[in-house]
Amino acid sequence: MKKRLTRLMLLTVSILMIVTCGRGNYSDKPPVHLNPNMDSQKKYKAQSESNFFVDGATMRTPVEGTVARDELRADDAYYHGKNAAGELIASAPMVFTANMLKRGEERYDIYCSACHGINADGQGKILFYKYPIPPANFYDERIINLSDGHMFNAITAGWLNMPSLKAQVSVEDRWAIIGYLRSLQKN
């Protein structure tokens, strides 16, 4: 008798669970949220419209004349490869350490070698795909004689048929790559 009652109860509970859970059914109503706290509230989303600001945009521009933290790029030589007069500097504004050269080699292999060749001789894979303009050979007399500032500028802004790589290669890494290339040229 006791056994039958337990079975009956189990059956009822499982039927109730199946019926009430409504698995597989969709609902347009938001789920029950007993304690809303401040989970849902009005807010502006990036790039959205605003009828509060005069220009109708939610996103605000930085206050004029201010610079975000860590974004002051006052060092012309380091950040632009130029001196105060705006001329390209002859040599890098730092001494290349062994770590920097190692980093430069790694970054060169990733970002430059496809075009300029893993040996920096201008024989990159890209020639195989019939790239119409030969990438520079870093052992070329003319390239050896380029100033460090010019090399920095070529990576930053691109040069003739070479695209800019400033989005991929940080300022620090650009100098590291130049250091690495110079060390190759010396050998």
Ligand code: HEC
């Ligand atoms: C998509 C291919 C490509 C990549 C990637 C590339 N280059 Fe170039 N680079 C070229 C080509 C092509 C030229 C020759 C441009 C010309 O003369 O029109 C060139 C020229 C140069 C020159 C010579 C500029 C001059 O004054 O003649 C330097 C220096 C240089 N590249 C450095 C780099 C470095 C450093 C990297 C990696 C951070 C890099 N390049 C990545 C294609 C590339």
